[in-house]
Amino acid sequence: MTVADERTAEAAAGTEPPAEPSRYSLRHPKSRIAWIRPAVWAPLLVMLALLALLWQWGADELPYLLPPLGKIGTSLTAEFGYYVDNALVTLGEAAAGLGMGFAAAFVLAVLTSELPLLRRAVMPIAVVLNVTPLVAIAPALVVAFGFGPLPKLVIAALICFFPILINTAAGLRSVPRQVLQVYRTIDAGRVELLWYVRIPHALPFLFAALRIVLPLSIIGAVVAEMSASGSTRGLGTVISVASSMNQLPVVYASILVLAVMGVLLLLAVTLVERRVLHWHDSTHD
Amino acid sequence: MDGSVKVTGTPALDLRSVRRVYGFGPSATTALDDVHLSVPAGRFVSLIGPSGCGKSTLLRIAAGLEEPDHGTVRVHGVEPAEACAAKMIGLVPQSPALLPWLSVLRNVTLPHKINKGAARRRERIAGNAERAATGAPDMRELLVKAGLGEAMHKLPAQLSGGMRQRAAIVRAFGLRPDVLVMDEPFSALDEFTRESLQDQLLDLWDELETTVLFVTHSVSEAVRLSDTVVVMAPHPGRIVDTVEVDLERPRGDRLFGERRFHEYEDLIRDRLRRAWRSEAA
Ligand SMILES: Nc1ncnc2c1ncn2[C@@H]1O[C@H](COP(=O)(O)OP(=O)(O)OP(=O)(O)O)[C@@H](O)[C@H]1O
Ligand SMILES: [Mg+2]
Secondary structure, three states: OOHHHHHHHHHHHHHOOOOHHHHHHHHOOOOHHHHHOHHHHHHHHHHHHHHHHHHHHHHHHOOOOOOOHHHHHHHHHHOHHHHHHHHHHHHHHHHHHHHHHHHHHHHHHHHHHHOHHHHHHHHHHHHHHHOOOHHHHHHHHHHHHOOOOHHHHHHHHHHHHHHHHHHHHHHHOOOOHHHHHHHHOOOOOHHHHHHHHHHHHHHHHHHHHHHHHHHHHHHHHHHHHHHOOOOOOOHHHHHHHHHHOOOHHHHHHHHHHHHHHHHHHHHHHHHHHHHHOOOOHHHOO | OOOOOOOOOOOOEEEEEEEEEEOOHHHOEEEEEEEEEEEOOOOEEEEEOOOOOOHHHHHHHHOOOOOOOEEEEEEOOEOHHHHHHOOOEEEEOOOOOOOOOOOHHHHHHHHHHOOOOHHHHHHHOOOOHHHHHOOOOOHHHHHHHOOOOOOOOOOHHHOOHHHHHHHHHHHHHOOOOOEEEEEOOOOOOOHHHHHHHHHHHHHHHHHHOOEEEEEEOOHHHHHHHOOEEEEEEOOOOEEEEEEEOOOOOOOOHHHHHOHHHHHHHHHHHHHHHHHHHHHHO
């Protein structure tokens, strides 16, 4: 074999893809069949087991902070209906608040995208309030609106309002200039442009905002429930009452239910997003 | 269409003493200075010149996307804004500018759903009634003609760059515009795709009879396509030369190998070089 032959052989070996596709499909994290492989799920399982051990050890050492896992499980199964009822109350408050916040923020975002003066007046304030921990006014809202559902709705709506406003406004303004030029040369009206071009362009931004805002709405509802000492329903109320009576298993069971609720909501948003945004890069990466 | 000039009253496009300055004071850029351009209906006119000589600015002004600081612009005798309101102008930008959530077919038919009052306005503009009355062409047919029959129901992201640009061209032609303005529509494509799109563009132009204002950086593209090549120079942006390309149509590969074709290319290159030199001086 001459030197030149060797070189071409090497080059051929180097350029040949070494069974790349099959390796790729197994490693690809989004691929569904990947979960068959232990290498994919085993690390998580081991980690969970380690955390459980650590928890049990903590429960022995610090009984006033951590209840044994078994007791949490017992409380959950024994009073499952109770947890579900209260979870639904909290969920209802969070969802209604989110709906109100969403509607108001969307309308204002459309208005600011159409009226530059309004945008210049509103958006700087929105940016500041977006980084302000608005949950902090929950106690004041309770004083103002009492122990009913109203302060919970208001706080959830308020927390959701600014991220949705900012994201939607950015989305409505994200239409590429050349697209706008095409529709300006046919003299598209404002409403036509909004309906056919701007709002669909804003949808990915809207879903991004929803992902941020869903957990926030639950936090808002829970904090409002906790601040209203006269409330009788909702997981926040359950948690604060149980804490004061030192019923740690109930506290943690409620937190677990809240976590599951958050995951399910996020999952629902993801499913809707896949359907609505099937054309968008983010849904098939 | 054999290059013979049609005799019509009002030019399709008429720019007089057009001036456009960006910015103020010492940092001001004169993008266009004292530009005169009159394009008879049905002509294919290319703008060529070095970067920054105001080609895109001229195009935007002609399409009513921007107002000149000085001078007048008329499209078939009316102001560009009025022409836009009557949907007389079609724009093909440098990028296809398709809406990513709509199929190709929906993308090219969307302009028909927008500004529906335009048809009546168009009829009222003098000498235009006949054209307006012919109505919108069958978009499916047009897509098939452009080689997008298979891709009609696909999303833009599922197409190649050349197919997307073709869709953008079909979208513009679908308006049956009186004036079609195109800003370097093929600059992002490879040479093969570019040449086949040039042919298709000429076919559509031939069939739908419209006036085209076409910006390009490529001398051979300008000669292949145009009746008239307008040479521009920068600082300030202006028209320095106008070359009539007197070659018969349809222009095929045989013509592109001939000397006459290359002589036009050389002529335009020479004018471009002179434009550069005059700037350096
Ligand atoms: N919106 C704007 N604001 C400020 N200056 C601008 C603007 N648009 C264009 N210019 C300036 O005007 C001049 C002409 O620009 P134009 O885009 O028309 O050139 P062009 O011939 O299309 O160049 P290219 O071949 O690179 O596309 C340039 O000097 C440019 O910097
Ligand atoms: Mg340009």
